[in-house]
Amino acid sequence: MAFLSDTLSRVKPSPTIAVTTKAAELKAEGRDVIGLGAGEPDFDTPQNIKDAAKAAIDAGKTKYTAVDGIPELKKAICAKFKRDNALDYTPAQVTIGTGGKQVLYNALVATLNAGDEVVIPAPYWVSYPDMVLLAGGEPVIAEATAETAYKLTPEALEAAITPKTKWLIFNSPSNPTGAGYTWDELKALTDVLLRHPHVWVMSDDMYEHLVYDDFKFCTPAEVEPALYERTLTVNGVSKAYAMTGWRIGYAAGPVEIIKAMGKIQSQSTSNPCSVSQWAAVEALNGPQDYIAENNKTFQRRRDLVVEMLNAATGIECPVPEGAFYVYPSIAGCIGKTSAGGAKIVDDEAFATALLEETGVAVVFGAAFGTSPCFRVSYATSDEALREACTRIQKFCAGLS
Numbered sequence: 052m053a054f055l056s057d058t059l060s061r062v063k064p065s066p067t068i069a070v071t072t073k074a075a076e077l078k079a080e081g082r083d084v085i086g087l088g089a090g091e092p093d094f095d096t097p098q099n100i101k102d103a104a105k106a107a108i109d110a111g112k113t114k115y116t117a118v119d120g121i122p123e124l125k126k127a128i129c130a131k132f133k134r135d136n137a138l139d140y141t142p143a144q145v146t147i148g149t150g151g152k153q154v155l156y157n158a159l160v161a162t163l164n165a166g167d168e169v170v171i172p173a174p175y176w177v178s179y180p181d182m183v184l185l186a187g188g189e190p191v192i193a194e195a196t197a198e199t200a201y202k203l204t205p206e207a208l209e210a211a212i213t214p215k216t217k218w219l220i221f222n223s224p225s226n227p228t229g230a231g232y233t234w235d236e237l238k239a240l241t242d243v244l245l246r247h248p249h250v251w252v253m254s255d256d257m258y259e260h261l262v263y264d265d266f267k268f269c270t271p272a273e274v275e276p277a278l279y280e281r282t283l284t285v286n287g288v289s290k291a292y293a294m295t296g297w298r299i300g301y302a303a304g305p306v307e308i309i310k311a312m313g314k315i316q317s318q319s320t321s322n323p324c325s326v327s328q329w330a331a332v333e334a335l336n337g338p339q340d341y342i343a344e345n346n347k348t349f350q351r352r353r354d355l356v357v358e359m360l361n362a363a364t365g366i367e368c369p370v371p372e373g374a375f376y377v378y379p380s381i382a383g384c385i386g387k388t389s390a391g392g393a394k395i396v397d398d399e400a401f402a403t404a405l406l407e408e409t410g411v412a413v414v415f416g417a418a419f420g421t422s423p424c425f426r427v428s429y430a431t432s433d434e435a436l437r438e439a440c441t442r443i444q445k446f447c448a449g450l451s
């Protein structure tokens with residue numbers, strides 16, 4: 052349609068949201084659907100956080116706030132960075148937005164000029180390339196393979212950097228693979244960045260707290276203090292505190308970029324929801340013990356899913372360190388035909404046939420830039436996961 056902008060033609064809608072919507076539609080039609088597409092914990096927001104929000108409403112904290120967040124939340128965020136990441140930030144170095152998504156988007160809009168390149172390791176979170184395109188930049192995909200458990204190697208990073216590179220977007224633990232970088236693995240990447248002083252790093256630490264088997268999370272500015280002045284550390288309350296609907300994300304970094312991000316926000320959405328900000332203060336300052344409790348559940352589910360998927364013919368599933376996703380390869384299924392007569396030419400065909408023939412909704416790997424794979428979100432009940440994996444096993448057994 053001629054009326055629509057050229058920018059719009061550069062981006063596509065989120066495929067993960069599309070899968071969730073499709074699964075919900077089929078369910079509404081009465082089909083027996085198990086959705087493994089959603090990127091959110093199935094736990095309820097903890098009671099102390101809900102109570103803090105109710106108290107904020109009753110106290111009339113329902114008006115506009117400072118554009119990039121209330122001082123109390125900025126203070127709580129600084130304390131969180133010190134406590135969890137040994138990073139020193141002042142409130143002037145912190146900005147708060149409507150979810151991590153808006154914060155990442157603000158950062159890209161505030162910094163990219165036409166032709167600027169952003170290195171994005173694949174498999175990537177679906178929104179990174181499209182956000183870069185919306186902001187007028189060029190995504191440069193640096194592929195990580197199953198051989199390195201989907202972690203970017205220093206060689207692949209080095210090869211992706213050009214004089215036009217502005218950012219590396221780093222995400223550990225990763226959506227969609229769950230892969231978490233150890234200190235040494237991350238140090239090998241930050242060593243590359245030290246050799247390229249024009250490249251900044253945007254670290255998306257959204258899944259920081261969702262780690263298993265004693266895995267120790269680390270973030271670039273912590274691993275390499277020399278990068279502190281060119282690192283934007285992004286985080287949020289959505290995943291760790293089961294607060295996806297509250298829409299609070301934040302970032303810390305050099306004051307100049309933080310101010311620029313606030314300027315973008317001042318002319319777009321203004322402050323994030325006042326009540327949600329007070330809830331986030333409680334999330335960060337209040338008890339943290341339920342995170343470990345939730346992680347026990349997530350780890351049990353991860354182990355269940357990995358074991359059952361590896362028992363399916365043609366599927367190979369690595370054991371990831373964190374998040375609530377697994378990212379199995381279906382190389383062994385490609386070229387076959389399903390019991391329902393679908394030709395499995397690629398991972399999209401696999402996911403479509405799986406949904407139609409078994410009612411299990413997963414997101415195909417091409418959406419994340421690496422094929423042939425699919426992503427399973429195990430943020431759902433053990434019972435649903437067991438049933439879904441049984442159906443996947445049957446589906447694979449029926450391929451010929």
Ligand SMILES: Cc1ncc(COP(=O)(O)O)c(C=O)c1O
Nearest residue numbers: 090150151152176226257287289
């Ligand atoms: C890697 C990653 N970063 C950022 C976000 C955005 O989180 P929020 O809900 O806070 O906008 C998500 C959500 O799915 C994510 O998976």
